[in-house]
Amino acid sequence: MSRQQQGMVLLAVISVILLILPQTNLLGNNYRVTLIRDGFFYAILASSWALLAGVSGQFSFGHMAFMAIGAYTAGILGRDGVAIIGLAGGEIHPLMTIIAGTIMAGFVGFIIGVLLLRLRAAYLALFTIAFSELIRIGLITEFQFTGGSNGLEFRPLFASTSARLDYYIMFVLLVVSLAVMYSLSNSRFGMFLRAIREDEEAAAAMGVDIVRYKVLIFVITSAIVGLAGGVFYHQVGIITPNSIVLLQMSLVIAYAVIGGMESLLGATVGAFVSRIVIELLREIPIGTTITIGDFSLGPTIEPGAWRFALFGLIMIITLRFARNGLLYAIIQWFSERHVAIEQTVSKRVTDPAPEEVAS
Amino acid sequence: MHAIILIWLLLAGPVWAAVGALRLPRQYHRRGLDSSQSSYVGTLAGLVAGPFALYYLWQKTPSLSRRAMVSLFIAALAELFIIFALFFPDNLxxxxxxxxxxxxxxxxxxxxxxxxxxxxxxxxxxxxxxxxxxxxxxxxxxxxxxxxxxxxxxxxxxxxxxxxxxxxxxxxxxxxxxxxxxxxxxxxxxxxxxxxxxxxxxxxxxxxxxxxxxxxxxxxxxxxxxxxxxxxxxxxxxxxxxxxxxxxxxxxxxxxxxxxxxxxxxxxxxxxxxxxxxxxxxxxxxxxxxxxxxxxxxxxxxxxxxxxxxxxxxxxxxxxxxxxxxxxxxxxxxxxxxxxxxxxxxxxxxxxxxxxxxxxxxxxxxxxxxxxxxxxxxxxxxxxxxxxxxxxxxxxxxxxxxxxxxxxx
CATH class of the missing domain: 1.10.3470 (ABC transporter involved in vitamin B12 uptake, BtuC)
Known part of the structure; x- marks a missing residue:
C-alpha cells in the first residue's frame, strides 16, 4: 500500500470509530456526545475558513458573521415565516428555513465579496472585522426581530430529537462539506485560488479570472458556514449575538492555525481536537484567588479565561515556529505530493536583503 | 412641493450617483485621462445635481482638482442634511x-x-x-x-x-x-x-x-x-x-x-x-x-x-x-x-x-x-x-x- 492509501485507510478507520462511538457506552452521558458534536461544528467553521484564508489568501474575520446570518435567517423565518410569506395555516419546515438561511449567507457573502474585490489582505481583514461588529451590534439593537441579547429561540429540527441524532446529523454535514471543499480545492478552481493567493497580478496575467474566483470563494464558504450555523443552532435551540463576538472568531482562527490553515484536513482535525480540549480544560479550576503580596486579584476572577489565553499563546507560537500547523508533519507523511508542494510554494521576501544593511 | 423634492432627492439622487460611479470612469478612461478620482466625483456629482452635472462631466471631462472634490463633498453633505430635515422635521x-x-x-x-x-x-x-x-x-x-x-x-x-x-x-x-x-x-x-x-x-x-x-x-x-x-x-x-x-x-x-x-x-x-x-x-x-x-x-x-x-x-x-x-x-x-x-x-x-x-x-x-x-x-x-x-x-x-x-x- 502506498502512503496515500494508508492515509485513506486511517481516515476511514477514524470515521468508523466516530460513527459507532455514540452507540457504545464509552461516552457515557449526553454531555460527551454533545461535546464531540460541537467539535464537528467547529471543524466545519475552521476548515471553511482555511479554504477562504489559507488556500485562497482572503483573510476574512467575518466568518462567524456569515454563520450568524445563516442561523438568524433560519430562526426568524421559522418563527415569523408564516406571517411574512402569508401562508395560511401550518408552519415552514426547519429544513426549508435552513436552506433559506444558507442562500441568505451566500448572498451576503456575494455582496461582501464584490465590495472587497479591489482590496488587499490588510484592508480586507480590517473591513471584515468591522462588518462582523456591525452585524453583532445590529443583532443586539434590532431586538424586535432578533430577540436582542436574550437570544432567538429555534424549534427543534425534528419532532423527536436526541443528542445522538444531532451528533450524526452534524457528522454527516462535516463529511459532506469537507468532501465538497476538498474536491473544490483539488480541482482547477483550487489551483486558481492558490495562484491568486501567491500572486494576484501574475495570476491575472496568466488568464485567471480573479474577480470571478474571489467572489465565488466568498459565496461558497459563506454558504457552508450559513448552513452549518442553521443546523447547529436548531440543535442547540437558542442563538445570541454573543456567538459572534470576536472571541469566537479568534478561537476558530486559532484552531485552524494550530491544525494548519493551508490544509483542509489539518484545519479540520486541529479544530476538532482543540475544541474538545478547550472544553475539557474547563474542568481544571485555575483562577479562584491569586494573592501577590497584599495585592489580591480575586475572588471574582474569570475562571475560564486562562484557557483562551493559552490558546492565543499556542497560536502565535505555532505561527512563528510551525507555520504549516502542528499536524503538518503527519499530513505530509501520508501525502505523495509533498515534493511537488514544496517546490511550488514560492519563497517570498517582502524586504530584500535587509540583513546586509543591518549592522 | 415637499413630496416632489423628496422623491427627486431620494430616488433620483442615488440612481444618478450609481450611474456616475459606474460610467464616468469609463469615459475618462476612454479619453486617456486619469480616471482614479472619477468614480468618487461621479458619485457625488450624480447625487447632488443628477443628470445635469453628469452631462457636463461627460462632455468636458475636466481635470479633477482637490477643490472641486471638496466643494462637491460639502454640497452632498448639505443635500443629505436637507433630506434628513425634510424627513424628520421635529428632530433636534x-x-x-x-x-x-x-x-x-x-x-x-x-x-x-x-x-x-x-x-x-x-x-x-x-x-x-x-x-x-x-x-x-x-x-x-x-x-x-x-x-x-x-x-x-x-x-x-x-x-x-x-x-x-x-x-x-x-x-x-x-x-x-x-x-x-x-x-x-x-x-x-x-x-x-x-x-x-x-x-x-x-x-x-x-x-x-x-x-x-x-x-x-x-x-x-x-x-x-x-x-x-x-x-x-x-x-x-x-x-x-x-x-x-x-x-x-x-x-x-x-x-x-x-x-x-x-x-x-x-x-x-x-x-x-x-x-x-x-x-x-x-x-x-x-x-x-x-x-x-x-x-x-x-x-x-x-x-x-x-x-x-x-x-x-x-x-x-x-x-x-x-x-x-x-x-x-x-x-x-x-x-x-x-x-x-x-x-x-x-x-x-x-x-x-x-x-x-x-x-x-x-x-x-x-x-x-x-x-x-x-x-x-x-x-x-x-x-x-x-x-x-x-x-x-x-x-x-x-x-x-x-x-x-x-x-x-
Missing part, C-alpha cells in the same frame, strides 16, 4: 443648532483621542507595512497600566496622583511590550525568515492581541474599573452667545474631564509631530517610510526603525487608553471597539498618512457624535454609535479606497 438636529454645535464640539474632543490612537496604527503601517491587529489590546493594556500605577501609588505610597502620570507610565509599559513583541515575532519577517509575510503579520498580531486580552481577563477579571478624574471642577457652562440683540448660540456645556483628555491628546500629537519633523530619529523614521533602500544607503538602520516605529505606535495606543480610563469604565474587552475605530480612521485618512489619521480621527468623532445624537430613535442611536463609523468605512472603500491622503493601493 434639524431644529436646534445649539445642540448640533454642542455635539460637534463633543465629537471633536473625543476625536482627538481617536486620532492619537490611529496615528500609532498608521505610523506602524507606514514604516513596517503591517496593520497591527493587536492595537486595541495595547490600548486596553495602557488603560490598565495607568489604573494599577495610580492604585499602587495611592495604596502603597499614599499619594493621590493625577491620572496624567498614569499616561506616562502606560506609554512606557505598552512601548516595552510592543518592542519585545516586535523583536521576537515581527523582525523575522523583515529578515526574510517568513514566507508570505503579509498574511503572517495579520495573524501574528491578531493572535497576540487575543492572547493579551484573555491574559488580562484571566488575571484581572471582568469587573469594570475607572481611574480618578483629571480635573475635579464641575461642568463648564458657556454663556449664550449673542450678536447685538439676536441670539446666535444657546448655552454650551462641557465636561472639564473630557476637555482635559482631549487637550492631553492634542499635546501628545504636537509632541509626536515635533519628533517626526525636527529630530534626527524622527526624520529617519520618515525616510524609511518613503524609501527603505535609500534610507539604508544614508546610514539609517531599517530594522531598528521598524522596532522603534512599532514601539511608538503601541505607546500611542497605550497612552490613548490611559487618557480615556478616567472617562470610561475599563473592562478587558474595551480594545475591540477602540481598534475598530482606529481602523475606520486610518482607512478614512489613508493608511500610512499621519495628517490623514489626525483629520480622520476628528471626522469620526464628529460623525459619531452627530450620528448617535441625531438618530431618530435615541436609545438605538446610542447603541449604533459604532455603526456610523462603519458606514464611513464602507463608503470610503467603495469610492476612494486610498482615503483622504493615502498613497496608491
Amino acid at each position: 438636529c434639524a431644529t436646534n443648532h445649539t445642540y448640533v454645535t454642542q455635539q460637534v464640539l463633543n465629537g471633536l474632543t473625543i476625536g482627538t483621542i481617536y486620532a492619537l490612537m490611529a496615528i500609532g496604527l498608521t505610523l506602524i503601517y507606514s514604516i513596517q507595512g503591517v496593520v497591527s491587529f493587536a492595537h486595541g489590546q495595547f490600548y486596553m493594556v495602557g488603560g490598565y497600566a495607568s489604573l494599577f500605577f495610580l492604585d499602587a501609588a495611592a495604596e502603597d505610597v499614599g499619594i493621590e496622583l493625577n491620572p496624567v502620570w498614569g499616561i506616562i507610565v502606560a506609554g512606557f509599559v505598552t512601548m516595552a511590550i510592543g518592542i519585545l513583541f516586535e523583536r521576537f515575532f515581527l523582525r523575522p519577517m523583515h529578515t526574510g525568515q517568513i514566507e508570505r509575510a503579509r498574511e503572517y503579520a495579520i495573524l501574528i498580531t491578531f493572535g497576540f492581541g487575543f492572547f493579551m486580552e484573555y491574559t488580562t481577563l484571566a488575571t484581572i477579571g471582568p469587573q469594570p474599573h475607572r481611574a480618578g478624574r483629571f480635573i475635579q471642577t464641575a461642568s463648564l457652562r458657556l454663556e449664550p452667545l449673542t450678536v447685538g440683540d439676536t441670539p446666535l448660540l444657546g448655552r454650551l456645556i462641557f465636561q472639564p474631564n473630557r476637555l482635559a483628555s482631549g487637550l492631553i491628546a492634542v499635546l501628545l500629537i504636537a509632541a509626536l509631530v515635533y519628533f517626526l519633523q525636527r529630530t534626527w530619529t524622527g526624520r529617519g523614521l520618515r525616510a524609511v517610510s518613503m524609501d527603505k533602500q535609500a534610507a539604508a544607503v544614508t546610514g539609517i538602520n531599517p530594522l531598528g526603525m521598524n522596532t522603534l516605529a512599532f514601539g511608538i505606535g503601541t505607546m500611542l495606543a497605550g497612552m490613548s487608553g490611559a487618557a480615556l480610563v478616567p472617562i470610561f469604565d475599563w473592562v478587558p474587552w474595551v480594545g475591540a471597539a477602540a481598534a475598530t475605530r482606529s481602523y475606520v480612521v486610518v482607512v478614512l485618512g489613508g493608511l500610512g498618512s499621519v495628517p490623514g489619521a489626525l483629520l480622520g480621527g476628528l471626522v469620526l468623532g464628529v460623525v459619531e457624535a452627530l450620528g448617535s445624537g441625531c438618530y431618530p430613535n435615541p436609545s438605538k442611536g446610542a447603541s449604533y454609535i459604532q455603526a456610523f463609523g462603519l458606514v464611513i468605512f464602507a463608503v470610503v472603500l467603495l469610492l476612494k479606497p486610498t482615503g483622504l491622503f493615502g498613497r496608491k493601493l
Whole structure:
C-alpha cells in the first residue's frame, strides 16, 4: 500500500470509530456526545475558513458573521415565516428555513465579496472585522426581530430529537462539506485560488479570472458556514449575538492555525481536537484567588479565561515556529505530493536583503 | 412641493450617483485621462445635481482638482442634511443648532483621542507595512497600566496622583511590550525568515492581541474599573452667545474631564509631530517610510526603525487608553471597539498618512457624535454609535479606497 492509501485507510478507520462511538457506552452521558458534536461544528467553521484564508489568501474575520446570518435567517423565518410569506395555516419546515438561511449567507457573502474585490489582505481583514461588529451590534439593537441579547429561540429540527441524532446529523454535514471543499480545492478552481493567493497580478496575467474566483470563494464558504450555523443552532435551540463576538472568531482562527490553515484536513482535525480540549480544560479550576503580596486579584476572577489565553499563546507560537500547523508533519507523511508542494510554494521576501544593511 | 423634492432627492439622487460611479470612469478612461478620482466625483456629482452635472462631466471631462472634490463633498453633505430635515422635521438636529454645535464640539474632543490612537496604527503601517491587529489590546493594556500605577501609588505610597502620570507610565509599559513583541515575532519577517509575510503579520498580531486580552481577563477579571478624574471642577457652562440683540448660540456645556483628555491628546500629537519633523530619529523614521533602500544607503538602520516605529505606535495606543480610563469604565474587552475605530480612521485618512489619521480621527468623532445624537430613535442611536463609523468605512472603500491622503493601493 502506498502512503496515500494508508492515509485513506486511517481516515476511514477514524470515521468508523466516530460513527459507532455514540452507540457504545464509552461516552457515557449526553454531555460527551454533545461535546464531540460541537467539535464537528467547529471543524466545519475552521476548515471553511482555511479554504477562504489559507488556500485562497482572503483573510476574512467575518466568518462567524456569515454563520450568524445563516442561523438568524433560519430562526426568524421559522418563527415569523408564516406571517411574512402569508401562508395560511401550518408552519415552514426547519429544513426549508435552513436552506433559506444558507442562500441568505451566500448572498451576503456575494455582496461582501464584490465590495472587497479591489482590496488587499490588510484592508480586507480590517473591513471584515468591522462588518462582523456591525452585524453583532445590529443583532443586539434590532431586538424586535432578533430577540436582542436574550437570544432567538429555534424549534427543534425534528419532532423527536436526541443528542445522538444531532451528533450524526452534524457528522454527516462535516463529511459532506469537507468532501465538497476538498474536491473544490483539488480541482482547477483550487489551483486558481492558490495562484491568486501567491500572486494576484501574475495570476491575472496568466488568464485567471480573479474577480470571478474571489467572489465565488466568498459565496461558497459563506454558504457552508450559513448552513452549518442553521443546523447547529436548531440543535442547540437558542442563538445570541454573543456567538459572534470576536472571541469566537479568534478561537476558530486559532484552531485552524494550530491544525494548519493551508490544509483542509489539518484545519479540520486541529479544530476538532482543540475544541474538545478547550472544553475539557474547563474542568481544571485555575483562577479562584491569586494573592501577590497584599495585592489580591480575586475572588471574582474569570475562571475560564486562562484557557483562551493559552490558546492565543499556542497560536502565535505555532505561527512563528510551525507555520504549516502542528499536524503538518503527519499530513505530509501520508501525502505523495509533498515534493511537488514544496517546490511550488514560492519563497517570498517582502524586504530584500535587509540583513546586509543591518549592522 | 415637499413630496416632489423628496422623491427627486431620494430616488433620483442615488440612481444618478450609481450611474456616475459606474460610467464616468469609463469615459475618462476612454479619453486617456486619469480616471482614479472619477468614480468618487461621479458619485457625488450624480447625487447632488443628477443628470445635469453628469452631462457636463461627460462632455468636458475636466481635470479633477482637490477643490472641486471638496466643494462637491460639502454640497452632498448639505443635500443629505436637507433630506434628513425634510424627513424628520421635529428632530433636534434639524431644529436646534445649539445642540448640533454642542455635539460637534463633543465629537471633536473625543476625536482627538481617536486620532492619537490611529496615528500609532498608521505610523506602524507606514514604516513596517503591517496593520497591527493587536492595537486595541495595547490600548486596553495602557488603560490598565495607568489604573494599577495610580492604585499602587495611592495604596502603597499614599499619594493621590493625577491620572496624567498614569499616561506616562502606560506609554512606557505598552512601548516595552510592543518592542519585545516586535523583536521576537515581527523582525523575522523583515529578515526574510517568513514566507508570505503579509498574511503572517495579520495573524501574528491578531493572535497576540487575543492572547493579551484573555491574559488580562484571566488575571484581572471582568469587573469594570475607572481611574480618578483629571480635573475635579464641575461642568463648564458657556454663556449664550449673542450678536447685538439676536441670539446666535444657546448655552454650551462641557465636561472639564473630557476637555482635559482631549487637550492631553492634542499635546501628545504636537509632541509626536515635533519628533517626526525636527529630530534626527524622527526624520529617519520618515525616510524609511518613503524609501527603505535609500534610507539604508544614508546610514539609517531599517530594522531598528521598524522596532522603534512599532514601539511608538503601541505607546500611542497605550497612552490613548490611559487618557480615556478616567472617562470610561475599563473592562478587558474595551480594545475591540477602540481598534475598530482606529481602523475606520486610518482607512478614512489613508493608511500610512499621519495628517490623514489626525483629520480622520476628528471626522469620526464628529460623525459619531452627530450620528448617535441625531438618530431618530435615541436609545438605538446610542447603541449604533459604532455603526456610523462603519458606514464611513464602507463608503470610503467603495469610492476612494486610498482615503483622504493615502498613497496608491
